Amino acid sequence: MRESTLMEKVVTRRTISFSFIFFLFSFNVIFLAGTSSANVSHDGDNNNVTALFLFGDSFLDAGNNNYINTSTLDQANFPPYGQSFFHGLPTGRFSDGRLISDFIAEYANLPLIPPFLEPGNSQKKLYGVNFASAGAGALVETFQGSVINLRTQLDHYKKVERLWRTRFGKEESKKRISRAVYLISIGSNDYSSLFLTNQSLPIPMSRHVDIVIGNLTTFIHDIYKIGGRKFGFLNVPDLGCFPALRVLQPKNDHSCLRDASRFANMHNKALSNLLFKMQRQVKGFKFSLFDMNKSLRLRMQHPSKFGFKEGEEACCGTGKWRGVFSCGGKRIVKEYKLCENPKDYIFWDSLHLTQNTYNQFAKLIWNGGHMSDSLVVGPYNINKLFQIP
Secondary structure, three states: OHHHHHHHHHHOOOOOOOOOHHHHHHHHHOOOOOOOOOOOOOOOOOOOOOOEEEEEOOOOOOOHHHHOOOOHHHOOOOOOOOOOOOOOOOOOOOOOOOOHHHHHHHHOOOOOOOEOOOOOOHHHHHOEEEOOOOOOOOOOOOOOOOOOOHHHHHHHHHHHHHHHHHHHOHHHHHHHHHHOEEEEEOOHHHHHHHHHOOOOOOOOHHHHHHHHHHHHHHHHHHHHHHOOOEEEEEOOOOHHHOHHHHOOOOOOOOOOOHHHHHHHHHHHHHHHHHHHHHHHHOOOOEEEEEOHHHHHHHHHHOHHHHOOOEEEEEOEEEOHHHOEOOOOOOOOOOOOEEOOOHHHEEEEEOOEEOHHHHHHHHHHHHHOOEEOOEEOEEEOOHHHHHHOO
16 A cells, blocks of 8 residues: 555656647647737737746746656646647647636737747747746755756746847837736645655745745846836645645545645745735835635536536546546556546646636636635736736
8 A cells, every 4th residue: 555655656746847849830830819909919029019928837837848858747748738729739738728828828919928948939039938847846946957947937037138138129128028927826846746756844834835935035026126017926726635646645535635735825825925015015016816726626616616527536647536647648657547528627637727727717817806705816917917008
């Protein structure tokens, strides 16, 4: 029994992204139709373009891990990933199709935001750049050597900022940097990695959260110093209820992994406090905070209310709740099962969500809204941030 549990811990040790480079030709030419007046053309030299910059982990990574030396635990460059949208071809996204960031780009009348490491014409990077890396954390130590941590993502952003200064000149570049929206998803791997790799934590849980939030605080201030003013954040979902962590629950019942869920709650409280403090103290700082934790939990508890048929089991994987991270058969465990219709499922694999789930979240993030009489995005929604000059 112990050997089986340890194997599942090893198999499910990661969260995040993937790709065979030659599949990406389809990604490079697909553009999403716009539904917002925030940007009125796909001319990157248009002075009115509001760009979108993306940082963080697999919830936003569109394929950066395709271009780094890592393992399939941190890549998704094989079927069935991408089957629901990208001509059935994988792009590096940990889902059956599009991510939240892809839908946000569509609503903002932007093309798909390219990964920073994707080779090609720099013209595409005038609408924004995706720096996110599946498996990444705010801590350098999180899956170190296998992913692009947040500090390195910031270094990549600085390279783009210098590129913009060369392209547009100092003053125009400064205006574009200030007008851009910065969407960030970080923290999940800093906590889940402890359980997925069977690590012991040498410091109190609260201290670990403080360090994660401290690194994120430094990151935000660095972007602000360069000129960024408008930020969007996804908080950390209820990690203990993800299939990959749920199978690690020592009790043979339907409960979630308690300590993983506690980490998420502690992080989210600290993140909210940080952002509202910055709003009071930092001139011009504006933000949108999406409560992904609550939004996901509501769907898991009442899947049919939101158009799903399955709220706990993943579409792709094996084992109980399909919690073994084996989707695609190219990781440690080769066996996997695939559901017939991903639209019916909240979870795509044991650590990631379906396109349908991301689509619902993106609509909330863009337009704001209430669920069960409780606000899940605020104080701004992303649509409003795009409209602010």
